[in-house]
Amino acid sequence: MVDAGPAFHPSPTALSGRDALATAFRPRSVAVAGVSVRPKSSFNGMRWFKLVRGYGIVERFYALNPRGGALRSGTPLYPSLRDVPDDQIDLVISVIPAHAVLDLLDQAAEKGVKVFHLVTAGFGETGLTERADLEAELQRRARAYGIRLLGPNCMGIHSPIGGVSWLEDADRTPGRIAMLSQSGANASEVVMRAESRGLRFSHVASYGNALDLNEADLIDYFADDPGTDIVLAYLEGIKEGRRFAPLARRLAARKPFAVLKGGGTEPGTRAVMGHTGSLAGAADVWAGVVRQTRLIDVATPDALLDLAVTAQRLAGVRGPRVALVGRGGGNAVLAADAVARAGLELPPLSDATRARLAEYLPPAGNSLRNPVDSDIAWDADGFLPALGIVGRDPGVDVVVLQANVDNLPTGGVATDAGFAEGLRDRLLEARDALSAPLAVVVRAPRTPGGVDLARRIHADMGRAGVATYDSVSAAAVALRGYLDWRAATGRSPAAR
C-alpha cells in the first residue's frame, strides 16, 4: 500500500502538516502564477485569481505573468514573485508549465512562502523519466526551503470559509462537510452534485500526486477541525500506509468518514498509475484497512453524498427497521428486494397498524403490508393520516417514502403549476407529523417536467433537512453503512 518513492520529510523550518493546511484553507495572502488574459482555459491562473478576488475573504492577493502588464481592471501582472510588494505571502498557486516551476519555487523561497500549490501537471504521473526527475528535484528543493507542497497535478483547495476555490459555479455558503480527493474532477463532481441535495462544505482539498501533503495530513486535520462534522474522501493510492491507518481510525472514531477507493481492480490500478502515479494496492489490503479503521467504504461518488445526507439528516434513526410507502406494486417489490439486499429489515406492520390503514386505503389496488403500496395521491385527505399510522408502528425505525415521479399515471402532472410546491409542503407536513424519521426517495425521470420536479424536491427537502435519495437501494445502502459505523463506534441515535 506504501509507494515506492521515499516519503517526504519537511525541514524543521517548515510548517507542520496541520499548520500548513490551516494556512492553505485560510490564507491571508495569495499569489497566483500563470494568470493569462488569453482566451479562457480551464488551466489558466485567471480562474484561481478571479475566485480569490471574488470571494473577497483573502486580505491580499497578487497575479503573476512573465510578460508583466496589467489586467483590464488595472490589477498589475507581476513578472516574478520578486516583484510582488509583499514579504508575507502565505500561499502560492502555480498554474504555469512544469519546466518553469523550479524557478517559481526559488522565488517563493526568497519570499518566505509557506505553502506552494501546484495545479501544474506533467510530473511523475506521465511515467516519463525526465518528468520524474523534475518531480524529485521539486521535492528536494521544497524540503531544503522549508516550503510545504500541495500537489502537483491537482485543483487544490475549495474553501468557502477561507475564500480560496477552483469551482467557479460552486455555492459560496460554507457547510460542515469536508472532502479530500486525489482527483480534482471527482471532487468537483461531488461538490456540484452535493449542492443539488442541499449539502455544503467546510473545506475540500484535491492533492493529486501527493508529493508532500497527502491524505494522512488531511485526515489528521479534519479529525480536529471544529468546523467539520462529516468527512468524505476519494482515494487512489495511500502514500504513507503506516501513518494513514491510525489517523483514519482516529478520524472515524470521531466523525463519519466515508471513502470511495479507486483502483480496486487490476485495470483500475493501471489507471491510477497513469493518473497520479500512486500505487493503488490490492483489494484485500484495502479491505483490511476498512476493517481496521472503521471508515465507511462506499462504491460510487453519489454514495459519498448519500452517506453525508444520512449522517446529517437521519442521525436520530433508532435502527434498521424500514417501512416502505410508495405507489406501484412492482415498484414496491423491487424496493423490498433493495432494502433486504442492503441488509436492512422490512418488518410486517402490526395488525393494529393495518387495521387503522384500512380506513384510508381500500384493499383494491393497495397492499397494507410492508411495503405499503398505496394509490393514494399526495393531495388526498388520507395521505398524511396513512403515513402517520405507518410512522407510529412500534416496529418501524424509519419511513422511506417513494416520491416516484417516474410513476405518475400521466407525466403531465409533474409540470402542473403549483404541483411541486404542493408536494413539497405535503412532504414537510409528513416529516413533522411522523414519530419515526422520514426519508424521501425521488427517482429522476427523463421527462423535462419530471426532471425539474425531482430537482426541486431534492433541493427543497435538502434545505428543510429531509433526507432524499435517488433510489431505495441508495437510501438503504447508505443507512446500513451509517448504522454500522454508529455501532462500531458505540454511538446512540442522536436526539431528534
Add this chain to the structure above:
Amino acid sequence: MVDAGPAFHPSPTALSGRDALATAFRPRSVAVAGVSVRPKSSFNGMRWFKLVRGYGIVERFYALNPRGGALRSGTPLYPSLRDVPDDQIDLVISVIPAHAVLDLLDQAAEKGVKVFHLVTAGFGETGLTERADLEAELQRRARAYGIRLLGPNCMGIHSPIGGVSWLEDADRTPGRIAMLSQSGANASEVVMRAESRGLRFSHVASYGNALDLNEADLIDYFADDPGTDIVLAYLEGIKEGRRFAPLARRLAARKPFAVLKGGGTEPGTRAVMGHTGSLAGAADVWAGVVRQTRLIDVATPDALLDLAVTAQRLAGVRGPRVALVGRGGGNAVLAADAVARAGLELPPLSDATRARLAEYLPPAGNSLRNPVDSDIAWDADGFLPALGIVGRDPGVDVVVLQANVDNLPTGGVATDAGFAEGLRDRLLEARDALSAPLAVVVRAPRTPGGVDLARRIHADMGRAGVATYDSVSAAAVALRGYLDWRAATGRSPAAR
C-alpha cells in the same frame, strides 16, 4: 415456483393463447366498460377509450357506463354490452369495480367476446377470502364461456401497432422491442424511459394476477412474432414453471430475452404476495431457471433498457476488449474499475497506438494508456484523430467514450447555444470514423443545463443508432450480458 392454485384450462371453444394474444394486440373491435365523465382518475375507462379512439387503428370501439347517456362528442355510453349494436367484439376492457365484473363477463359471453381484460383489481392479491372466491368464480365462468382472460389487476396492452394502450404520453411510433410485465407501473416506467433513449416497442403486455394468460403465453407469442427482435420482461411469480422453462429457452435461443425478476428476497417475496398474489420462488430456483434458459438476468429496470440498447446498436461488437476515452483521471480510474468488475477487458493500448496518440495529446494532464484520460475538448482539431487512433488499435473491440457533462470545467458550457448540436455532430462523426463500434456514456448532472444536454445527447444519439448509457458500469454490465447471451446461443457478431 408453481402457484398453489390449479392452472387454468380454457374450454375447447376458447382461442389458443397465441390467437388470444394476437387478438388482444390487434383487435378489430373493442368495448371499454367503466367509461366515466367524472373528474379524471387513472382507473377510469375513459383513459383506455380515448387512447383506442386516438390511435385510430381499431375499426370499431364502444364505451360502456351503467348510467347510459353520451359523451360530449356524442359517442353513446351503453348501459350494458347487450346494448352494443355489434355481435363481433374481440376485446372487452373492464375498468369497473370487482363486484360488477361477473355480470359484465356474462354479457361478454352472450356477445361472443374473445378476450376479457380486467384492469379491475381487488381479487386474490388482497389476501381476502371473499375476494379470492370471486377470482375463482371469475376463472370458472370464463373457462365455461371459452373467454380468455388478461389480468385481473393489470394495465394490459400497449400496442402502437394495434392501437390499444394505457399510456397517454407514449410515443405512437412502433418499434421492434416487446415487453411483458407483471406490473403495469414498471412497464409504464420502462416504456417512458426507453423513449428518451430512442427505443420503441412492438407490443407491451402487463398481465397482473395472470389468472389465465400468463408469462408463458407471452413468451411463446413473442418468440414467433416477426415484428419483435428483442424481448424484455419484469417477472414476479412464474405461473406455470413446467411450461415456462422450455418456452423461455426457445425464446432466448432466437432473440435476446432480458428479465428483471422481482421478489428475490424474503421481504420481496412478501411484497409479491401483496401485489399480484404470486409465489416469487426462492432465489436459487430462479438462478437455475436462468442457467437453464439462457435468458439475460438483469438487476434494475434501466438495465433492461441498457440491454436493449446494446443488442440493437452494438450487435457488431467483436468481443469484450474495451477502450475507455474520457476526461478526468479519477473518473478514468473508477471507469476502469467498473469495466473490470463487469467482467470485460481493458487491454493496454499498443506502443504504436500510444506513439500516434502522443501527437495529439501532450503527456501533461493526459494518460495515453487505457483508459485514455484526455483533456482534449470536443471541438478541438485533435479530438477525432485521437479517437480514431484508439478505435484502430487491433486490440480494441469497442470504444467507450465518456461524455461526462458532470465534468465540464464549468457547468455553464453545457448551456451555450450550439454546444449540444456541436457535440452531437462531433459524436456522429466519431461513430462514422471509427473502425470499432462506439458507445457513449452520458452521466446526467443535476444542473438544468447539464440535464438538458444529457437528455439531448441520449435522444439524438438514439435516433442515430448510437448506444448511449448513464454510466460506464451500466454499459459494461449490459455488454457483458449481451456477449454472454451471444456465446451461449452460438451467435457471431452482426455485420456492421
